[in-house]
Amino acid sequence: MSRKDVIARQREEFIEDEGVIFLDNVSKSYTSGSPALDGVTLHIDRGEFVFIVGDSGSGKSTLIKLLLRELTATSGAVYVMGQNLARIRHRQIPKFRRNLGVVFQDFRLLKDRNVYENVAFAQRVIETPMSEIRRNVPLILSDVGLAGKYKSKTTSLSGGEQQRVALARALINNPSILLADEPTGNLDPKNSWEIMNLLEDINARGTTVVVVTHSKEIVNAMKKRVVTMRKGVIISDEEEGSYIDDED
Amino acid sequence: MKINTLLYTIRRGFANLFHNKWYSLVSVATIAACLFLLGLFYCIVVNIQNTVLKAEEGVAVTVFFEEGTSEAEEEKIGQDIAARIEVSKVEFHSADEAWAEFGPAYFGEDYQEGFPENPLEGMENYSVYLSDVSMQDALVTWLESIPEVRKVNYSAVTATTLSSINQLIAYMSVGMIAVLLGVSVFLISNTVSVGIQMRKEEIEIMKYIGATDFMVRSPFVLECMIIGLIGAAIPLGINYLIYDYIMNNLAGSFTSVISFLKLVSIDEIFRILTPVSLGIGVGIGFLGSITTVGKHLRV
Numbered sequence: 001m002s003r004k005d006v007i008a009r010q011r012e013e014f015i016e017d018e019g020v021i022f023l024d025n026v027s028k029s030y031t032s033g034s035p036a037l038d039g040v041t042l043h044i045d046r047g048e049f050v051f052i053v054g055d056s057g058s059g060k061s062t063l064i065k066l067l068l069r070e071l072t073a074t075s076g077a078v079y080v081m082g083q084n085l086a087r088i089r090h091r092q093i094p095k096f097r098r099n100l101g102v103v104f105q106d107f108r109l110l111k112d113r114n115v116y117e118n119v120a121f122a123q124r125v126i127e128t129p130m131s132e133i134r135r136n137v138p139l140i141l142s143d144v145g146l147a148g149k150y151k152s153k154t155t156s157l158s159g160g161e162q163q164r165v166a167l168a169r170a171l172i173n174n175p176s177i178l179l180a181d182e183p184t185g186n187l188d189p190k191n192s193w194e195i196m197n198l199l200e201d202i203n204a205r206g207t208t209v210v211v212v213t214h215s216k217e218i219v220n221a222m223k224k225r226v227v228t229m230r231k232g233v234i235i236s237d238e239e240e241g242s243y244i245d246d247e248d
Numbered sequence: 249m250k251i252n253t254l255l256y257t258i259r260r261g262f263a264n265l266f267h268n269k270w271y272s273l274v275s276v277a278t279i280a281a282c283l284f285l286l287g288l289f290y291c292i293v294v295n296i297q298n299t300v301l302k303a304e305e306g307v308a309v310t311v312f313f314e315e316g317t318s319e320a321e322e323e324k325i326g327q328d329i330a331a332r333i334e335v336s337k338v339e340f341h342s343a344d345e346a347w348a349e350f351g352p353a354y355f356g357e358d359y360q361e362g363f364p365e366n367p368l369e370g371m372e373n374y375s376v377y378l379s380d381v382s383m384q385d386a387l388v389t390w391l392e393s394i395p396e397v398r399k400v401n402y403s404a405v406t407a408t409t410l411s412s413i414n415q416l417i418a419y420m421s422v423g424m425i426a427v428l429l430g431v432s433v434f435l436i437s438n439t440v441s442v443g444i445q446m447r448k449e450e451i452e453i454m455k456y457i458g459a460t461d462f463m464v465r466s467p468f469v470l471e472c473m474i475i476g477l478i479g480a481a482i483p484l485g486i487n488y489l490i491y492d493y494i495m496n497n498l499a500g501s502f503t504s505v506i507s508f509l510k511l512v513s514i515d516e517i518f519r520i521l522t523p524v525s526l527g528i529g530v531g532i533g534f535l536g537s538i539t540t541v542g543k544h545l546r547v
Binding site: 068091093094095096097098100102108109110111112121122124125126127129130169173 | 250252253256263264267449450452453454455456457458459460461463
């Protein structure tokens with residue numbers, strides 16, 4: 001092993017020990033326009049609850065896509081669970097994503113399947129035995145308050161219920177990290193708070209939670225770490241922070 | 249892959265078929281229409297070609313011998329002719345047989361009266377039938393080079409015409425089948441693409457959850473292969489019924505046309521058409537879905 005490789009290995013071991021997410025001077029440019037991310041360095045520890053806030057075009061979605069390995073950085077390195085995502089090959093991506101739970105603003109449920117099937121699908125992809133799936137799905141549905149609706153079509157559920165199904169699906173494989181991209185964007189205040197409380201519970205059990213949001217009220221009330229982005233750069237990173245408006 | 253996953257994949261493939269029933273119906277109809285036309289054209293071309301081939305088989309070259317050629321020499325020449333690849337059949341006609349055949353035709357039943365001896369003495373001959381009429385010239389040149397051969401009768405015009413017709417049909421059928429096949433592949437793969445495009449979101453969701461390309465792809469591939477199979481089986485059945493009807497019912501009504509046409513048997517037609525149609529249906533379903541789903545897997 002060359003000296004360069006030894007240093008790289010030591011660096012990765014450090015990252016693995018210290019945090020679950022590490023962006024090292026990451027930039028991402030698309031074919032035209034200014035970079036979506038410009039030299040972003042961010043470190044998130046195990047078990048943290050972090051809000052990523054910022055206006056449209058600030059780079060939040062690009063950040064989530066980089067963490068999901070949907071995109072690769074133009075420069076810099078993205079480490080998740082100690083893995084340098086640039087080094088993951090296409091066929092290794094599914095296995096990597098099984099460490100993550102993902103929740104989207106538009107829920108992204110499989111519309112032709114019922115609640116049970118949507119949640120069970122996440123276990124099917126990791127080839128969990130049927131007997132375990134039958135045991136695990138009702139438990140997780142019970143955790144998100146949908147025990148009685150496992151047979152319902154997802155299209156017949158309210159927005160809040162659909163987001164709970166998405167949460168159950170994201171959590172059933174016990175991910176180390178939960179990424180939530182505007183999870184309350186399509187919900188009324190009551191349902192939004194219910195979802196945020198669920199996320200807080202999940203975080204309390206040790207899962208690292210990263211929430212991208214526009215909701216000033218939620219961010220200010222929850223007193224968590226807040227990373228504020230503007231035009232592709234991090235302009236503030238505060239423990240127990242608050243939402244910084246554009247005009248601030 | 250675990251057996252549970254395999255079973256799940258198969259179950260999803262069938263479930264997708266019924267869940268997207270309108271898409272499935274449209275796809276089956278498109279494939280069926282294309283393969284029906286292809287099958288129909290194939291039946292027509294094969295029968296025309298068969299008719300021309302039968303006509304070619306009836307074209308004979310007649311070989312006459314020099315006076316004094318012994319029976320043994322004639323027999324040896326007959327064997328040499330039969331050994332040539334372009335020759336399908338050789339028939340020997342003795343002078344007596346020739347007189348018995350032509351005598352009544354020209355002089356009536358009492359043809360032997362006034363002919364104490366066979367007037368066709370020395371006219372024994374071979375009728376040589378060709379497997380490939382385009383090689384008639386080469387055969388005639390060779391026959392004329394045999395010292396014992398006095399004369400070779402043949403019709404150059406018939407051979408050339410049949411050979412040209414055969415070639416023309418071959419070129420036209422290859423061209424038409426290629427065009428029909430191209431149109432079928434284009435229409436079918438487009439139908440498959442549209443169906444998969446409609447479910448782009450579903451594919452993305454599966455990928456975000458951590459499904460492998462194989463898990464995402466295989467239910468779609470299975471679904472499209474089943475659609476291809478059904479879409480190929482329906483026109484095969486229709487073409488079979490039509491062909492069977494023509495063979496059984498029209499043969500009686502149009503005897504002269506049918507005898508001229510030399511229809512190929514239904515078994516012979518469908519021995520080739522069945523695997524080809526099913527192969528095209530299933531193959532296009534397979535390849536179309538593999539490539540189209542592949543475009544959406546880069547998530």
